[in-house]
Amino acid sequence: MNDLTMRIDGKEVGAAEGMTVLTAARGAGIEIPTLCHHDSLEPYGGCRLCLVEVTERGWSRHVVACVYPAKDGLEVRTRTERIDRIRKGILELLLARAPNSPILRELGEEYGADPDRFEGEGSFCIHCGLCVRYCAEVKKAHAVGFVDRGVRREIAFIPEIATRVCESCKECFPLCPTSYLQAAWVLVKSLATPA
Amino acid sequence: MPKLRTPQELSEYREGLAARGAAERPCVSVCAGTGCLASGAREVIEAFRAEIEAQGLAAGVEIRGTGCPGFCERGPVVVLQPGGICYLEVTPEDVPEIVTRSLGEGEVVTRLLFEDPATGERVVREGDIPFYRHQHRLLLGQNIRIDSRSLDDYLAIGGYAALPKALVSLSPEEVIEEDKRSNIRGRGGAGFPAGRKWEGARHAPGDTRYVIVNADEGDPGAFMDRALLEGNPFSILEGLTIGGYAVGAREGYIYVRQEYPLAVENVTRAIAKAEEYGLLGEDILGSGFDFTVKVHRGAGAFVCGESSALMTALEGRVGEPRPKYIRSNVKGLWGRPSVLNNVETWANIPLIIDRGADWFAGIGTEKSKGTKIFSLVGKIRNTGLVEVPMGMTLREIIYEIGGGIPNGKRFKAVQTGGPSGGCLPEELLDLPVDFDELTRAGSMMGSGGMIVMDEDTCMVDVARYFIDFLTDESCGKCAPCREGLRQMRRILGRICEGRGEEGDLETLEELAEVVGLASLCGLGQSAPNPFLSTLRYFREEYEAHIREKRCPALSCRALLSYYIDPEKCRGCMICLRKCPSQAIEGGKKQVHVIDQEKCDTCGVCFDVCPPRYGAVRKISGEPVPEPLPPEERMIVKAGGE
Amino acid sequence: MKGTELCAPAADLEEIDRIIDRYRDEKGSLIQVLLTIQAEHHWLPREVLSRVAERLSVPLTRVLHLATFATAFSRIPRGRPEVHVCTGTACHVRGAPRVLSTIEELTGIQPGETDLDLRYSLETVNCLGCCALGPVVEIDGKIHGKVSIAKTEDVLKSCE
């Protein structure tokens, strides 16, 4: 049911009501990089890497593809000099946090990001929220959540819940774009159940 | 109090108040706003109570703790009615004299009046003080006339005239039309036309709608919303009720930060009062319109003032912004059409309905109508809240109302728009202040903070201050804001500490683009403004910090040295005793010398050196002169003495 | 922080329940409940957060995020008096950073901390709305205006 027609990077793309620009683009084989998107989760718009330029009624602006609704007649550009520059910037900022993340390194190379541009502060988490949201939305277990705000924001397991439910699940581990999540869980487990 | 069931009953009740002469009775109004309370207003009120009692005048004189009239600098402010005599900086000791002479004998206590610094003339009436004379106080002017707890006071000055007019003689569409014709734009940030927002909500599908007051007032240099809410809460309730009627909402919320306990208290009490009078609740004034209001305290996060975050917080969840490509007047609180407006926006609504859109649109500039309240603070002589018509120039506000820069210092910049705004230099002092002019100049109206800075304020430090604030207040959800601001803060901090490098400014500009364009909400999108505007107008200050390790304003602590001028030092020992680091050597009648190794540049010596000596100097970007050798430090009396 | 936990009063869960019940029927009452508990108990211990989560049927993750997100909440006991240094813009340009560092030196604690004897808690706040009096320090609700470096010590002492 493709009742909407858009143009993405000059290519005509059909989409259905309720789809986002991202799903429409991916359906047509146009790749847009994402870090915090997951098909079975609510749109989040946290990493901002999927930034694209949309033009509607002569009006252009930058939006994130993973949230922006597909609309009839929408004109989308997924790569411009500016978009590439912003993506490079975001990747450099995140690489300062999680220098060893394979997906960051790979994307970094594609966009010419310098992994050492910014002074590192290895918290290893890039706050994509995939684990937190997956645990809440899909598993409804709420074993891991965010604490604090801004630069102090972190993920934290609730030991009482984690020791009960995580061992048999661990479905969020492969979602993590860094290796931090697993480490955090191991730590909580060891603290909650001392050997 | 029986409920007022019809507009007729309301006007009869109002006439009854007038007949009892409530308005004409002699009255002592003492500002009981936060600023004046801090200066001792509570004690002044108590002193008036006691003295009036003692002189046997209690039956004939009313004492009122009122809302803030704005002139916080000279508080506690006392205004006597009738006559409008205004006394400033009143202490409890002044009270017996005021009661005996002014209330008893109708004389004026001259020494407590405002004195014009230019002419030395005394000014008797409030409205004639230059600080007030150049203002246009549609909203704030009411504050000193009413006790914020008294609905009767609000009725006596003509409050709740607009509500019956809206309910009886206008349809909801006509109220919206009036709002649109008045062209009022939101006072909380971006200046979005309120009428259009209301119309969008009215036409959005669904039965349940909400109207919300944004009283989060997160700008760390603005307090006009607090003054309105504390001083005249009924005007906000009246505006909100009219809004509810217009958009078809039956529930309203007031989101107030918990740091404003007095505002929470006053507005909660006002809601109860309005319910008691039948001005909130079911079938208001017999119109068939039901409307209730709840107060929700905010727990202290700047980002919660952002509309989607505020609505999330109202739902009891963490106040993180949501990406909103659907406007909240279509899908807002609990997914329903919701109209969010700032306190000051709501406060204007009764005036617009009562006096008409044409009257309102006659004030201000072509695209910015009405008045705007600013909190004029920082390095300015008359600090306080000022309300002026849109389009007044910065120069008029700062010099004619604010009285200019104190201590003979030079004006350097004025910061408007809070953390989302920018700093404007002297060349732009003739800029007319309205939404669009400020934006064009690289700043914005914001909620109305106006912070004046003089030659001692370092613009790099100001940028660092705001970026620091925003880094701390960022919710951390999206990467550009959380990580980008962190890096910007780090670089700006380095520059202020004298560790700036070539290339830093370019890196900052690149980061500013990423943060400004890619962030999720308004906090991140506007966060680079304080940096960009200071760079645009004060680039040479950045360069001095980076290249010469010099802070031209002599403000950045790491780039300063303190030095005692041997020619001026009289060996008085004051600084030596006060220095917390014991870094000052010397003795009686000996030139003091600062040991630069021990000095941690706290600046106490600079503050305590008696002005008649003025021997301590701040030095930046150049070497500290060698101290006198010990044998030459004896102070020989100047010849003739 | 062990020491302070020992001398802080244990939370009375029945009292907590009474607060929760006051807001029971309101939609989205979680923040209001936490604010009231904070106001009455001066901090939010873990067992209280668990209780609130359980009684309001809200995930503990959300309660924990809230309790660490907003500045009004404290996860450690706060001392008396609570010293609030205003770091709003107006106070900043009038010298608040120097007042703050003087207080840090005098009390030996950083903003957000309570000293081990629960003698002081130090917080910074963004604008107390008395910019005319800046720099401003608020100690247990009482506002001290025009605080200079030289005056800071006296201001602190006046409240002991």
Ligand SMILES: Cc1cc2nc3c(=O)[nH]c(=O)nc-3n(C[C@H](O)[C@H](O)[C@H](O)COP(=O)(O)O)c2cc1C
């Ligand atoms: C980070 C951020 C903080 C904000 N804080 C406030 C605030 O404290 N008070 C306010 O009225 N508006 C604030 N706003 C603006 C609101 O999002 C919203 O635009 C405004 O309340 C709408 O009311 P108005 O149209 O009457 O101005 C803020 C916006 C952002 C992005």
Ligand code: SF4
């Ligand atoms: S821009 Fe900043 S405050 Fe806004 S959502 Fe992103 S991280 Fe949160």
Ligand code: FES
């Ligand atoms: S994938 Fe769109 S913001 Fe992360």
